[in-house]
Amino acid sequence: xxxxxxxxxxGGNTPTPGSGLRRRHLLFGGAAAGxxxxxxxxxQLAGTAxxxxxxxxxxxxxxxxxxxxxxxxxxxVGTAAQAHGVFIALDLKTGTTPxxxxxxxxxxxxxxxxxxxxxxxLADTEGELAVRPARLTVTFGFGPGLFRxxxxxxVQAGPLDLPAFSIDKLVPELSGGDLLLQICADDxxxxxxxxxxxxxxxxxxxxxxxxxxxxxxxYGTEQSGTTMRNLFGQVDGTSNPAPGSAEFERVVYGDDSxxxxxxxxxxxxxxxxxxxxxxxxxxxxxGREEAVGRRLANGAPLTGKSELDEPDFAAVTPVGFPVIAxxxxxxxxxxxxxxxxxxxxxxxxxxxxxxxxxxDSGLIFASYQADVQRQFVPIQRRLDELDLLNLWTTPVGSxxxxxxxxxxxxxxxxxxxxA
Amino acid sequence: xxxxxxxxxxGGNTPTPGSGLRRRHLLFGGAAAGxxxxxxxxxQLAGTAxxxxxxxxxxxxxxxxxxxxxxxxxxxVGTAAQAHGVFIALDLKTGTTPxxxxxxxxxxxxxxxxxxxxxxxLADTEGELAVRPARLTVTFGFGPGLFRxxxxxxVQAGPLDLPAFSIDKLVPELSGGDLLLQICADDxxxxxxxxxxxxxxxxxxxxxxxxxxxxxxxYGTEQSGTTMRNLFGQVDGTSNPAPGSAEFERVVYGDDSxxxxxxxxxxxxxxxxxxxxxxxxxxxxxGREEAVGRRLANGAPLTGKSELDEPDFAAVTPVGFPVIAxxxxxxxxxxxxxxxxxxxxxxxxxxxxxxxxxxDSGLIFASYQADVQRQFVPIQRRLDELDLLNLWTTPVGSxxxxxxxxxxxxxxxxxxxxA
Numbered sequence: 102x103x104x105x106x107x108x109x110x111x112g113g114n115t116p117t118p119g120s121g122l123r124r125r126h127l128l129f130g131g132a133a134a135g136x137x138x139x140x141x142x143x144x145q146l147a148g149t150a151x152x153x154x155x156x157x158x159x160x161x162x163x164x165x166x167x168x169x170x171x172x173x174x175x176x177x178v179g180t181a182a183q184a185h186g187v188f189i190a191l192d193l194k195t196g197t198t199p200x201x202x203x204x205x206x207x208x209x210x211x212x213x214x215x216x217x218x219x220x221x222x223l224a225d226t227e228g229e230l231a232v233r234p235a236r237l238t239v240t241f242g243f244g245p246g247l248f249r250x251x252x253x254x255x256v257q258a259g260p261l262d263l264p265a266f267s268i269d270k271l272v273p274e275l276s277g278g279d280l281l282l283q284i285c286a287d288d289x290x291x292x293x294x295x296x297x298x299x300x301x302x303x304x305x306x307x308x309x310x311x312x313x314x315x316x317x318x319x320y321g322t323e324q325s326g327t328t329m330r331n332l333f334g335q336v337d338g339t340s341n342p343a344p345g346s347a348e349f350e351r352v353v354y355g356d357d358s359x360x361x362x363x364x365x366x367x368x369x370x371x372x373x374x375x376x377x378x379x380x381x382x383x384x385x386x387x388g389r390e391e392a393v394g395r396r397l398a399n400g401a402p403l404t405g406k407s408e409l410d411e412p413d414f415a416a417v418t419p420v421g422f423p424v425i426a427x428x429x430x431x432x433x434x435x436x437x438x439x440x441x442x443x444x445x446x447x448x449x450x451x452x453x454x455x456x457x458x459x460x461d462s463g464l465i466f467a468s469y470q471a472d473v474q475r476q477f478v479p480i481q482r483r484l485d486e487l488d489l490l491n492l493w494t495t496p497v498g499s500x501x502x503x504x505x506x507x508x509x510x511x512x513x514x515x516x517x518x519x520a
Numbered sequence: 521x522x523x524x525x526x527x528x529x530x531g532g533n534t535p536t537p538g539s540g541l542r543r544r545h546l547l548f549g550g551a552a553a554g555x556x557x558x559x560x561x562x563x564q565l566a567g568t569a570x571x572x573x574x575x576x577x578x579x580x581x582x583x584x585x586x587x588x589x590x591x592x593x594x595x596x597v598g599t600a601a602q603a604h605g606v607f608i609a610l611d612l613k614t615g616t617t618p619x620x621x622x623x624x625x626x627x628x629x630x631x632x633x634x635x636x637x638x639x640x641x642l643a644d645t646e647g648e649l650a651v652r653p654a655r656l657t658v659t660f661g662f663g664p665g666l667f668r669x670x671x672x673x674x675v676q677a678g679p680l681d682l683p684a685f686s687i688d689k690l691v692p693e694l695s696g697g698d699l700l701l702q703i704c705a706d707d708x709x710x711x712x713x714x715x716x717x718x719x720x721x722x723x724x725x726x727x728x729x730x731x732x733x734x735x736x737x738x739y740g741t742e743q744s745g746t747t748m749r750n751l752f753g754q755v756d757g758t759s760n761p762a763p764g765s766a767e768f769e770r771v772v773y774g775d776d777s778x779x780x781x782x783x784x785x786x787x788x789x790x791x792x793x794x795x796x797x798x799x800x801x802x803x804x805x806x807g808r809e810e811a812v813g814r815r816l817a818n819g820a821p822l823t824g825k826s827e828l829d830e831p832d833f834a835a836v837t838p839v840g841f842p843v844i845a846x847x848x849x850x851x852x853x854x855x856x857x858x859x860x861x862x863x864x865x866x867x868x869x870x871x872x873x874x875x876x877x878x879x880d881s882g883l884i885f886a887s888y889q890a891d892v893q894r895q896f897v898p899i900q901r902r903l904d905e906l907d908l909l910n911l912w913t914t915p916v917g918s919x920x921x922x923x924x925x926x927x928x929x930x931x932x933x934x935x936x937x938x939a
Contacts, residue, residue: 164741184708184738226801227753229816235741289603289708289735293751293870293881297797300878312872316708319603321739322583322654332712334646378716382645397648451712453731459719462712 163287163320164233170214172507174365175514177240178353178446178469179344182329183285185292186448187314188371188465189300190244190278190500191307197250203519205306206241209282210513212298213239222298235288235320237295241514242281242369242502250279255518261501263370263478266485268496275373275498278310283369283467287320311498313373315448315465328400328408332449332462333381333493335393336400339408342444352442355471359440363517365506368473370443373450373498376463381493392489394431402431428489434480441479444469463494473501582706582739583652589633591926593784594933596659597772597865597888598763601748602704604711605867606733607790607884608719609663609697609919610726616669622938624725625660628701629932631717632658641717654707654739656714660933661700661788661921669698674937680920682789682897685904687915694792694917697729702788702886706739730917732792734867734884747819747827751868751881752800752912754812755819758827761863771861774890778859782936784925787892789862792869792917795882800912811908813850821850847908853899860898862887882913892920 168176193202212222217237221228245261282299286292300309317329331337342349355361362368381389386397394412395402402412404424412431416424425432436442445468452461470476484491505515587595612621631641636656640647664680701718705711719728736748750756761768774780781787800808805816813831814821821831823843831850835843844851855861864887871880889895903910924934 161741161743161746164737227751229753229755230749230751233737233741235738288738288741289870290737290749290751290868291741293735293868296870297751297879297881300873301801304878308876309873309878314872316712318583318652318709319654319707319738320741322580322652322707322710324580327580330649330709332646332649332709332716334648336648382720449709449712451708451715453733454719454728457727459723459728460716462716 164235164291165219166236166287167218167234168236168238170217170239170507171510171512174354175240175504175507176217177238177283177285178367178444178504179349180236180238180285181344182317182446182448183236183238184287184319185289185314185316186283186285186465186467187292187296187312188467189282189284189296189312190310191280191282191303192310193246193250193279193307197306199251199519201306202247202250203513205280205303206515207513208302209239209241209299210508212302213241213295213514214510216295216298222302224301225298227294227297230290230294231298233288233291235286235291237284237286237291239295239299240281240283240285240504242283242504243515244277244279244281244500244502246279248503251518260474261368261503263473263481263499263501266481266496268485268491269499270495270497271499272497275311275313277500278502280307281369281371281500281502313371313450313465313498315450317448329447329449331447331464332376332378332451333389334397335389336395336397336408337447337464338445339395339400342442348442349444351471352476353444353469353471359472359475361471362503363506367469367471367504369502369504370466370468370470370473370477371498371500371502372466372468372496374464374466375461375495375497377493377495378460378462384493391426392429392492394425394429426489428487430484430488430490433483433486433488436480438479441476442470443476443480463497469504583654583710584638585655585706586637586653587655587657589636589658589926590929590931593773594659594923594926595636596657596702596704597786597863597923598768599655599657599704600763601736601865601867602655602657603706603738604708604733604735605702605704605884605886606711606715606731607886608701608703608715608731609729610699610701610722611729612665612669612698612726616725618670618938620725621666621669622932624699624722625934626932627721628658628660628718629927631721632660632714632933633929635714635717641721643720644717646713646716649709649713650717652707652710654705654710656703656705656710658714658718659700659702659704659923661702661923662934663696663698663700663919663921665698667922670937679893680787680922682892682900682918682920685900685915687904687910688918689914689916690918691916694730694732696919697921699726700788700790700919700921732790732869732884732917734869736867748866748868750866750883751795751797751870752808753816754808755814755816755827756866756883757864758814758819761861767861768863770890771895772863772888772890778891778894780890781922782925786888786890786923788921788923789885789887789889789892789896790917790919790921791885791887791915793883793885794880794914794916796912796914797879797881803912810845811848811911813844813848845908847906849903849907849909852902852905852907855899857898860895862889862895862899864888882916888923 168180215222216231219232219234221231248255284292284295328336328338342352353367390396400408401410404413404416412425414425418424447467448465450463450465454461468477508514508516587599634641635650638651638653640650703711703714747755747757761771772786809815819827820829823832823835831844833844837843866886867884869882869884873880887896927933927935
């Protein structure tokens with residue numbers, strides 16, 4: 102996905118598929134940093150210096166940047182992650198017919214197509230707010246309830262549920278949902294306006310189940326491609342398949358040995374991970390680094406010097422303990438099997454603290470993969486069994502959605518399911 | 521307040537005091553757009569074309585920009601408004617002594633001084649999050665309860681309360697407070713980290729009374745100096761005294777005829793204005809324009825062509841009605857008296873909608889003035905009596921704080937009160 106304006110997109114230096122960028126990866130440290138980080142990573146791995154990008158941007162130019170809506174695949178997956186993201190789960194009203202659902206999806210797709218291109222929605226009463234899209238993307242996800250409306254013959258291949266994990270303390274009001282709207286842009290007003298327009302479209306068809314708002318670094322704050330940090334201060338997302346790479350294709354959209362539920366479709370797991378910052382504060386730097394298996398300063402594995410160094414799991418300390426501990430997140434999240442990889446696109450959240458509290462913070466963990474059961478579940482099972490980070494993190498929300506393919510002009514997202 | 525790095529700040533084109541920029545102003549349309557809008561406004565008023573700024577910024581440079589902390593006046597008032605702002609009201613614990621209060625203010629000032637300059641706080645356990653200040657400012661406000669701790673002889677001049685307004689539906693959990701932290705930056709992660717550090721400092725001294733998070737356009741979305749729009753789609757902030765101008769000095773920091781409570785001090789009224797977007801949607805464009813007295817497209821008064829045209833309140837329609845209606849916000853908010861002016865620095869908010877709802881949106885209206893009673897109250901009284909916008913807006917939170925002067929290195933904000 103490239104920007105539609107002439108200026109180079111931040112992090113738009115996409116490696117082509119098959120560029121040979123293949124490394125081993127991990128979960129909690131697995132990047133959702135988008136294209137740029139991996140482009141830089143690729144350059145570094147290839148032994149060349151990652152160029153320091155110079156974006157001579159016209160004042161306000163990022164507001165005009167657009168990401169195409171009509172395409173084989175939905176935007177907002179391989180798109181370099183924007184600064185702001187809101188995830189909204191809707192429940193279809195009881196008695197929704199396939200015809201009604203079709204009307205809703207058509208309405209939403211039409212408005213998303215307009216809004217993402219900087220045009221007002223059809224019934225936009227605040228059209229002036231639509232003119233700065235700032236890389237707005239709208240991505241639709243379909244939950245189990247939506248497939249039930251379509252009828253049993255339409256229920257797609259992979260089951261859209263997760264097994265129970267012992268670490269979970271799930272709140273029903275932050276879990277599940279029939280229809281997901283993922284709205285991302287570099288501007289918070291753009292996101293708020295798009296959210297309002299799409300919720301207005303949905304009002305007579307659905308009820309709002311949950312809304313989760315998150316953020317990453319703002320446009321202009323950091324050099325393009327810098328790996329994001331989460332609210333624990335960790336470099337969060339060193340390794341992620343690079344959009345455009347063969348590995349990204351395989352992980353997100355599947356291959357012959359592990360196909361996605363439909364061509365150009367994928368799936369999304371959203372986990373709301375509450376991070377106990379107060380308890381984390383009690384841990385000193387070396388304790389934190391041991392828990393993660395990486396250095397805080399630059400994200401390097403404890404056996405390496407820089408963020409992208411390959412961890413050496415065999416290395417031991419002078420007294421014989423593993424340098425990267427058995428219970429460390431890095432070791433536990435690392436897939437044993439190359440099929441167990443995911444693509445992350447996470448956002449931090451920082452909500453108003455409850456009574457007496459100082460923070461309600463965490464991560465909206467968003468994981469894309471061709472097959473939830475074969476890719477996401479084994480990693481999560483391993484982390485559920487043992488991961489020192491579990492002491493400070495608690496999954497409080499969980500939802501799984503099938504991400505249908507994109508659509509052509511005149512079509513709508515999900516139209517293939519009504520054919 | 522200027523940026524500490526070499527690149528020009530967005531909207532950094534501050535008119536000097538006494539540049540003769542004097543216009544009549546209004547409340548709801550009164551700008552919190554910061555320096556740039558008024559610089560442009562000044563140029564237009566002077567009959568010259570406002571130059572289209574070209575900021576050739578290095579990738580990520582905005583993250584390195586800093587606003588000085590140590591100064592005669594606190595930052596975050598005249599500073600061009602950042603993209604993100606959080607307002608936090610704290611209550612001092614029962615039995616707080618002046619000595620304890622002094623310790624708290626010293627701690628907070630030291631950490632604010634570091635964080636705003638891109639350095640970790642004293643006990644910063646996530647110091648890596650501190651390195652991109654992105655124009656971070658921390659502004660402290662003192663409520664009535666704080667002055668009570670200092671003793672009766674320290675209670676400052678102007679009373680820090682507002683009369684009851686008939687339109688108010690105030691929620692105690694969104695009103696009042698002893699100590700305000702106003703934290704603003706162009707980056708949401710920077711704001712979240714600073715918030716966390718300062719709340720950690722405060723934890724043993726205070727409880728959190730309320731937290732309100734808001735946003736404006738992101739850095740890079742719009743040409744510097746573009747007047748912000750609120751969630752009604754209105755150009756919100758056409759007129760605001762320009763920081764650096766003589767009028768700004770008079771309005772915010774007072775003059776001989778209307779002094780502030782202390783030299784280089786001012787006051788801040790925070791009103792949380794809930795905006796009923798659903799009801800607003802029922803109004804067509806001409807109805808909206810009549811309610812406000814301005815055109816939606818460009819914010820021009822209904823008697824003019826462009827945003828900065830002076831409204832003609834005498835103009836009538838062919839059938840004899842005023843073009844700018846008597847009940848319009850523009851006419852009602854317009855001060856009859858030049859002492860009744862304020863400086864606005866508002867942020868939009870968009871919270872998670874309640875059960876069954878589609879939005880919980882509005883404006884964190886922040887008004888600075890030398891004297892709350894003589895400047896803010898008369899305007900608000902007039903709007904309370906009659907303002908068509910009251911049909912769609914409801915004040916749900918209200919708080920008033922004295923803004924003490926800034927401090928020198930080694931000092932702390934409020935140190936003059938302990939002298």
